[in-house]
Amino acid sequence: MINSDQQVSDKHRIKCSTAQLPIRLLLGPGPSNLHPRVNQQLITPMIGYTDVNYFKVMDETMELMRYLFQTDNHFTIPISGAGTAAMECCVSNLIEPEDVVVCLVAGYFSDRIHQQAVRYGSKIQRIEKKWGQYFSLEEIKEQLEKHRPKLLTMVFGETSTGIKQPMQGVGELCHQYDCLLMVDTVAALGGVPFFVDQWKVDACYTGGQKCLSGPPGISPLTFSPRACKKIAERKTPIANWYLDATLLAGYWCPEYNFATSQITSPQPLRRYHHTTPANLIYALRESILLVSEEGIENTWNRHRSAAHQLYQGLARIGLEPLISELNDKNDLGGRLYSLTTVKVPEGIDAKLFMKSLLDKHNIEIAGGIGELAGKIWRVGLMGFNANNSNVTLLLSTLEETLKDFKK
Amino acid sequence: MINSDQQVSDKHRIKCSTAQLPIRLLLGPGPSNLHPRVNQQLITPMIGYTDVNYFKVMDETMELMRYLFQTDNHFTIPISGAGTAAMECCVSNLIEPEDVVVCLVAGYFSDRIHQQAVRYGSKIQRIEKKWGQYFSLEEIKEQLEKHRPKLLTMVFGETSTGIKQPMQGVGELCHQYDCLLMVDTVAALGGVPFFVDQWKVDACYTGGQKCLSGPPGISPLTFSPRACKKIAERKTPIANWYLDATLLAGYWCPEYNFATSQITSPQPLRRYHHTTPANLIYALRESILLVSEEGIENTWNRHRSAAHQLYQGLARIGLEPLISELNDKNDLGGRLYSLTTVKVPEGIDAKLFMKSLLDKHNIEIAGGIGELAGKIWRVGLMGFNANNSNVTLLLSTLEETLKDFKK
Incomplete structure (x- = not known):
């Protein structure tokens, strides 16, 4: 035996299995899904x-x-x-x-x-x-x-x-x-x-x-x-x-x-x-x-395209963006394509809404932080995740969940 | 087109394939191979x-x-x-x-x-x-x-x-x-x-x-x-x-x-x-x-067993450890089981020797650093790598390479 004066403690020797985690579509502010x-x-x-x-x-x-x-x-x-x-x-x-x-x-x-x-x-x-x-x-x-x-x-x-x-x-x-x-x-x-x-x-x-x-x-x-x-x-x-x-x-x-x-x-x-x-x-x-294979301009355009689809879809289902200024010119300010902030409609509990998206659809979006806590949702369309299918899926589940919450 | 005033530069847009790396047995001071x-x-x-x-x-x-x-x-x-x-x-x-x-x-x-x-x-x-x-x-x-x-x-x-x-x-x-x-x-x-x-x-x-x-x-x-x-x-x-x-x-x-x-x-x-x-x-x-599944005492014993096999093998092939004191008692000082330092024999170029081990056998050991640079090799038997098969393989390749270098 290697041990002489000291006694090994098994107090924290927990038994657990290899981690089994749910498969999420991560449309919050990051991390996003790995390619x-x-x-x-x-x-x-x-x-x-x-x-x-x-x-x-x-x-x-x-x-x-x-x-x-x-x-x-x-x-x-x-x-x-x-x-x-x-x-x-x-x-x-x-x-x-x-x-x-x-x-x-x-x-x-x-x-x-x-x-x-x-x-x-x-x-x-x-x-x-x-x-x-x-x-x-x-x-x-x-x-x-x-x-x-x-x-x-x-x-x-x-x-x-x-x-x-x-x-x-x-x-x-x-x-x-x-x-x-x-x-x-x-x-x-x-x-x-x-x-x-x-x-x-x-x-x-x-x-x-x-x-x-x-x-x-x-x-x-x-x-x-x-x-x-x-x-x-x-x-x-x-x-x-x-x-x-x-x-x-x-x-x-x-x-x-x-x-x-x-x-x-x-x-x-x-x-x-x-x-x-x-x-x-x-x-x-x-x-x-x-990015290098796609060409960075194409990567940017893909993010922009997904963001614009999101903006139009949000308007269609009656959700309002926090940032009103939309600007496609590179060096001017406005909405950030990769992360869209959406105002939480009156009467809806922001957290319960997110929990429903997560539990029912395995889609993660995030809430506001700091002085925007409870007031906005944050939707990330980042990297690999910035594609039209994800936006279509998200808009459809958002619409469905909004209906559930307005019942 | 997303871009207006700015021009994308392709200067650093290198083409390379997905990384292809050699499979090494890592018996240096870490990193060791992942389980x-x-x-x-x-x-x-x-x-x-x-x-x-x-x-x-x-x-x-x-x-x-x-x-x-x-x-x-x-x-x-x-x-x-x-x-x-x-x-x-x-x-x-x-x-x-x-x-x-x-x-x-x-x-x-x-x-x-x-x-x-x-x-x-x-x-x-x-x-x-x-x-x-x-x-x-x-x-x-x-x-x-x-x-x-x-x-x-x-x-x-x-x-x-x-x-x-x-x-x-x-x-x-x-x-x-x-x-x-x-x-x-x-x-x-x-x-x-x-x-x-x-x-x-x-x-x-x-x-x-x-x-x-x-x-x-x-x-x-x-x-x-x-x-x-x-x-x-x-x-x-x-x-x-x-x-x-x-x-x-x-x-x-x-x-x-x-x-x-x-x-x-x-x-x-x-x-x-x-x-x-x-x-x-x-x-x-x-x-x-x-470690928890193996039991930490067993993990320690496995490291000690691999180290002792290494000590005996090194002695057999004529390599001398830097640390003479060997102590199996937990809280006393002496050789570290997980990392063994070995004196480089007179007349052998420590770096060329390591390069030969790496190129011929895909085994990595390390050289000395700081004031021990060029004077020692460092052999790690850590974690998953601390097992008797690895020691047997290492000793055999060390012996072969020593013979090559003494020719």
């Missing part, structure tokens, strides 16, 4: 994190992410964690304690950026608007003029409200004011047109489980040369070790010089930082490969 | 993070982790990230800027704890010994007496050296000095006897991809009531948002009061913090379920 090819990649055989075959997977994933972000940024890597970790990677690397930062807040996730920012900096300006609104270029200019921040943070596709923040002119403005621009695209990237380079965005991230039909726990992130230069020139250490971009670069792209944005040749040895989640990276690679 | 049942769980259908079926998976995973850690700690959750993230969860929650901390350093990962600690505290004492050694109870007492720290950090199973830190009396000593005890068990838990409660450990964590035959990217962690009380009584905010234990508890165990360690009944609503990596949590649950 079958992505699922398949999750069980690709494990290999070591210094295996040359793994390095190839890493390099291809980085290149595919550049296509997804529409960027040439060399520092384009997946963060080993939730979208919230990618958010914190931006905040912790780009904010020094004495930096002035302007956080534009009009929803749950823009508020979260602010919550994180105040842990890393002491001069964080929170600029608030009502949930469901976006910030105009004039309003942004006013804040840049007033505070002269080193970093401006915003959310492009706000999952809590279904609004798309207009990007027209924002990047140029930040450049004029010598300010870095950080944009959250978790609920949008891959589903809604976004152009990191053309829009002069310095820090941007998304999550695997939204418009990529991939697993949660892996989050693409990109930093512009300007963002990397800021990191190289920091006067204070990066307060976060796991998300330290300079250490992450040592493993993902040791050939990249943050200060000069030059590429060293030949590539220096990759330095171990942490064991990356290989299964999730295999899956992420596959999910962006699907 | 087939664990692999299968990775593709269990995705469900939402507020689905009651998911809550059940979460609760079962927490209970199974308590068995794994041999603890009653209520705050026992999986961290959504690498073992290094779990490490930083301990460091960021348990260290306040003015706290005196003693970090015992005698290897790569104990050094990493120190690297992280200095980002969160200004009074971090680094106590060093030569790599491959452990700290005696007398040495630990001396440091506690001298520095009177609020936290002592150590590594139980050091992957870089193959040493097991003796735990006899350490917890009691820390209690006497009113000091919290943080122990890294990443390379050991599930493979080597460890008793969080009986050894009075306050913070402990491991990784999925070592002795659990699970995927990387999900990392079990437990905090004792003393550790939680410290967090509740912090005078300064937790500097890290993603790893903030109080926010994580809001989702995983909102019924737990950190200040009093009391359980509120009925359970309050779970508050969303981040989208947890469901696929990895399904897999983690299954990997600990395997």
Whole structure:
């Protein structure tokens, strides 16, 4: 017997069977269903994190992410964690304690950026608007003029409200004011047109489980040369070790010089930082490969088509969208194709309604959060799930359930 | 056409096929091969993070982790990230800027704890010994007496050296000095006897991809009531948002009061913090379920049996272990069953040797890191991989490759 002085306790040795879970159609704000090819990649055989075959997977994933972000940024890597970790990677690397930062807040996730920012900096300006609104270029200019921040943070596709923040002119403005621009695209990237380079965005991230039909726990992130230069020139250490971009670069792209944005040749040895989640990276690679095969413009158009079908169907069955402004132009604000917010009709219990959809039809939609709790439903048409059949099914079950609830 | 002013770039739209990777036997320091049942769980259908079926998976995973850690700690959750993230969860929650901390350093990962600690505290004492050694109870007492720290950090199973830190009396000593005890068990838990409660450990964590035959990217962690009380009584905010234990508890165990360690009944609503990596949590649950079915004593014995077979075989083919002390008693120090370090014989190029094993036999072992680079090999027998057939195969290929290299 191996054990001598210690006694093994069986107190928590529960018996349970291998998990059996219901098959849901996930039409909430994410996670969405995994594409079958992505699922398949999750069980690709494990290999070591210094295996040359793994390095190839890493390099291809980085290149595919550049296509997804529409960027040439060399520092384009997946963060080993939730979208919230990618958010914190931006905040912790780009904010020094004495930096002035302007956080534009009009929803749950823009508020979260602010919550994180105040842990890393002491001069964080929170600029608030009502949930469901976006910030105009004039309003942004006013804040840049007033505070002269080193970093401006915003959310492009706000999952809590279904609004798309207009990007027209924002990047140029930040450049004029010598300010870095950080944009959250978790609920949008891959589903809604976004152009990191053309829009002069310095820090941007998304999550695997939204418009990529991939697993949660892996989050693409990109930093512009300007963002990397800021990191190289920091006067204070990066307060976060796991998300330290300079250490992450040592493993993902040791050939990249943050200060000069030059590429060293030949590539220096990759330095171990942490064991990356290989299964999730295999899956992420596959999910962006699907976008690359379809062509990202076609992917965007598919999301738009599904969203428009939804808008028309909702009008037909008498449900009203929260966001009235509908805008098909890429860089203008309005409804977010990937996530539609719908007002809960008077007299209907939002939660019971969702429970009925889930229990009777195995369809998940989500309720409102924060100040919109109980007032809206949130319908996600993301990635693989953004197709006309799903919308037809959803509209039909919504109509049926509405009738049940109005009886 | 969706696009108007912006032009989609196909510059990074690479064509590549679905990843085809070699099938390796992973006998390095982790990741190890996934158990087939664990692999299968990775593709269990995705469900939402507020689905009651998911809550059940979460609760079962927490209970199974308590068995794994041999603890009653209520705050026992999986961290959504690498073992290094779990490490930083301990460091960021348990260290306040003015706290005196003693970090015992005698290897790569104990050094990493120190690297992280200095980002969160200004009074971090680094106590060093030569790599491959452990700290005696007398040495630990001396440091506690001298520095009177609020936290002592150590590594139980050091992957870089193959040493097991003796735990006899350490917890009691820390209690006497009113000091919290943080122990890294990443390379050991599930493979080597460890008793969080009986050894009075306050913070402990491991990784999925070592002795659990699970995927990387999900990392079990437990905090004792003393550790939680410290967090509740912090005078300064937790500097890290993603790893903030109080926010994580809001989702995983909102019924737990950190200040009093009391359980509120009925359970309050779970508050969303981040989208947890469901696929990895399904897999983690299954990997600990395997331990629970086998019985953790049997799992430990299997690891010990494989290790002893390896020790004898290495001696037979003339390879010398780095760690001479062999100790089967649970709480005494010596060789770590799950990870054996072997001296590279004079005249053999360690890297070429490993490359030959990999290319000819698809077997991965690892080299030394840090000050042991080029001097040792590291052989992991972890989880599912810790069985006599694998050892027989490894010994036979080692012997053959040694002959090739001595020609």
